[in-house]
Amino acid sequence: MRLRRSTEPHRTEGPGRLARFRRRGTLGIEPSRLAWRDLVSESTAGLLQRPARAALTALGTVLGVGSFVAVLGLTATAASQIDGRFTELNATEVTVQDVSGEYDEFETLAFPGDADRRVERLNGVTHGGVLWSVQPGGDRQVRAAPVAGVSAASQIQIVAASSGALLAAEPALREGRVYDRWHDTTRQRVAVIGAGMAARLGITTLETQPALFIGDEAFTVIGVVEDVRRKADLLLSVIVPRSTAQELWGPPKDGAEMLVSTRVGAAQQVAREAPVALRPDHPEYLRAVPPPDPRALRSGVSGDLGQLFLVLAAVCLFIGSVGIANTTLVAVMERTGEIGLRRALGARGRHVLAQFLTESGVLGALGGLVGTSLGVSVVVAVAMAREWTPVIQPTTVVAAPVIGLLTGLLAGLYPAWRASRIQPVEALRR
Numbered sequence: 001m002r003l004r005r006s007t008e009p010h011r012t013e014g015p016g017r018l019a020r021f022r023r024r025g026t027l028g029i030e031p032s033r034l035a036w037r038d039l040v041s042e043s044t045a046g047l048l049q050r051p052a053r054a055a056l057t058a059l060g061t062v063l064g065v066g067s068f069v070a071v072l073g074l075t076a077t078a079a080s081q082i083d084g085r086f087t088e089l090n091a092t093e094v095t096v097q098d099v100s101g102e103y104d105e106f107e108t109l110a111f112p113g114d115a116d117r118r119v120e121r122l123n124g125v126t127h128g129g130v131l132w133s134v135q136p137g138g139d140r141q142v143r144a145a146p147v148a149g150v151s152a153a154s155q156i157q158i159v160a161a162s163s164g165a166l167l168a169a170e171p172a173l174r175e176g177r178v179y180d181r182w183h184d185t186t187r188q189r190v191a192v193i194g195a196g197m198a199a200r201l202g203i204t205t206l207e208t209q210p211a212l213f214i215g216d217e218a219f220t221v222i223g224v225v226e227d228v229r230r231k232a233d234l235l236l237s238v239i240v241p242r243s244t245a246q247e248l249w250g251p252p253k254d255g256a257e258m259l260v261s262t263r264v265g266a267a268q269q270v271a272r273e274a275p276v277a278l279r280p281d282h283p284e285y286l287r288a289v290p291p292p293d294p295r296a297l298r299s300g301v302s303g304d305l306g307q308l309f310l311v312l313a314a315v316c317l318f319i320g321s322v323g324i325a326n327t328t329l330v331a332v333m334e335r336t337g338e339i340g341l342r343r344a345l346g347a348r349g350r351h352v353l354a355q356f357l358t359e360s361g362v363l364g365a366l367g368g369l370v371g372t373s374l375g376v377s378v379v380v381a382v383a384m385a386r387e388w389t390p391v392i393q394p395t396t397v398v399a400a401p402v403i404g405l406l407t408g409l410l411a412g413l414y415p416a417w418r419a420s421r422i423q424p425v426e427a428l429r430r
Contacts, residue, residue, distance in 0.1 A: 054363060057327040060319060061367025062374065065404045067316035069375025069396055076391040077383055091291045092126075093230060094271045096258040096278070100285040108251040110285035111258060111278060116164035116181070118277050119258065124266025129164025130242055131231075132256035133157060134249055142238055143213045144201040156197065157237040158214060160245030160252070166192065168261040169228045176206045176223035184241040191219040194235035198224045212238065217248060231259060258286075267291050317403070321411040329415040340424045349420035356416035357409060364408015368401035375400070 096119075100110040111130045112118065119128040134140065134157075142156040163184045171178060171192075179190050191212060193201070203210045203221060211218045219240060228234055258278075262270050271290035275283035339352055376392060383390035 058363045058367040058370070060321070061317075061364050061404045061407055062371040064317035064319060064321070064407065065368045065371030065400050066374040066378070067312065067371075068403065069372050069392075069400050070378040071312055072396045073375060073379030073390065073392040074382060076393060077379060077388055080391045081386075081388050091267055092262045092264055093291055094260040094262060094267050094274065095289040096260065096274050097287045097289065098252075098255040098257060098285065099287045100282075101255060103285070109256060110282070111256060115258060115278055116162050119260055119270075119274055120164065122270055122273055122277055124262045124270055126261045126263060127164050127167040128258060128260035129162035129166065129168055130256050130258050131159055131161035131165040132252040132254075133237075134160055134240075134245055135253050140215050140249070142201070144203070144210075145213065156200075157233070158245075159234060159237040159239045160242045161234075161239050162242040165242075165259045166239065168259045169230045169234055170261065171223075171225040171234075172227045172229075174224045174226040176221070178223050178225075179241055184243050187243045187247050188241060189217060189219045189244060190222045190241065192223040192225060192239045193221060194225050194237070196235060197238065214238065214240075230261070317407055321407045325411040325415060329418065336422060339419055339422050352422070353416045353420040356419050357412055360408045360412025360416065361405055362408070364411070365401060365405040367408070368404015371404060372397060372400040 098110045116129045119125055140158060142158065163179055163181045166178050174195050176192075178192050179188065182188075183190050193203070193212070198204070198221070201212055203212070203224070206221060206224065210221050212221060213219070219238075225235060258274075260270060260274065268290050271288040274288045275286040279285050342352065376397065379392055380390050382388075
């Protein structure tokens with residue numbers, strides 16, 4: 001703080017000169033000025049005087065900004081991961097529905113007998129096949145023994161699926177195998193079940209060639225499925241060949257559908273070509289359902305997650321700003337004597353205001369820098385642990401320290417204003 005005094009002799013003559021002195025402040029004394037260098041020096045000294053308190057004050061901003069960067073980075077990373085999984089699964093899946101019942105010339109099953117072969121000839125198709133749920137009935141109870149009422153499980157769903165549909169679901173086998181086109185063509189009495197269904201029926205191994213009974217018909221269990229990538233409801237069903245189901249129980253009553261797995265990028269084209277390839281005489285009997293646009297899914301996921309986590313980040317920043325305001329206010333109360341001494345030596349209220357605002361702004365900026373580094377580290381660590389690709393927007397990294405600075409300035413505004421209003425006489429009296 002530098003005070004400049006006038007070197008001119010004191011004169012009393014002339015009202016004009018006296019008026020000029022009054023406009024300049026105290027009679028014959030120039031108003032005090034606080035240079036930027038002095039402001040930085042005083043603020044640094046105030047922070048270093050109590051380093052532990054300064055560190056704890058900045059911790060609120062560190063946590064707030066770190067949470068802000070972390071949640072936005074994890075949101076972008078999760079959205080990217082969801083988008084990637086969508087591309088691998090949903091973007092390579094086409095469903096063809098039987099809608100022949102909507103027309104007058106109703107057919108019980110619009111899919112031809114060689115539907116699997118026809119659709120697999122399309123460019124980009126890996127597997128495809130027809131499936132439907134068999135309507136439950138008294139003669140279709142699933143049991144583990146031929147005696148009625150013994151180990152009965154009448155609520156088990158029966159699914160008729162061609163070999164191509166079973167391959168399109170991409171099952172992961174725990175034991176055994178899935179049936180192939182030969183089983184389907186020759187109407188073999190075989191079945192594939194999920195691991196949970198096997199435990200429910202008491203089937204623990206396939207070495208003894210166990211059988212289950214659907215009504216009075218025995219089916220040899222040749223495979224136990226641990227998981228499927230598509231059509232998860234198959235895990236809770238008994239899956240039998242399509243031709244066998246048609247021979248025993250007739251065509252489906254509520255229509256069927258075809259599950260088609262494609263290569264990446266071919267789903268839209270396959271959806272356009274499948275009805276014509278399957279039924280060139282009546283392509284309107286079939287309705288292909290392509291996967292939704294991945295860009296719309298990605299933007300929707302990013303928007304929903306972003307809004308949720310932005311609220312959490314705002315709460316963290318608010319908590320940090322309250323911590324800075326509280327600590328700065330306590331510091332003002334403890335330094336009342338120092339503030340009064342400065343005011344008595346000529347410091348103006350705005351000089352005190354600038355000093356405390358600078359201190360809180362420096363704490364906010366340092367907390368923002370440290371919090372940004374911490375948030376980026378958290379995003380990278382989580383991505384590495386999950387084997388994901390970390391995604392962090394550059395604007396988030398650039399804006400986070402600025403947000404910390406603004407948080408510190410806003411949090412220190414009221415305490416700094418309180419400090420600037422302290423009168424020298426009242427301060428020195430304490």
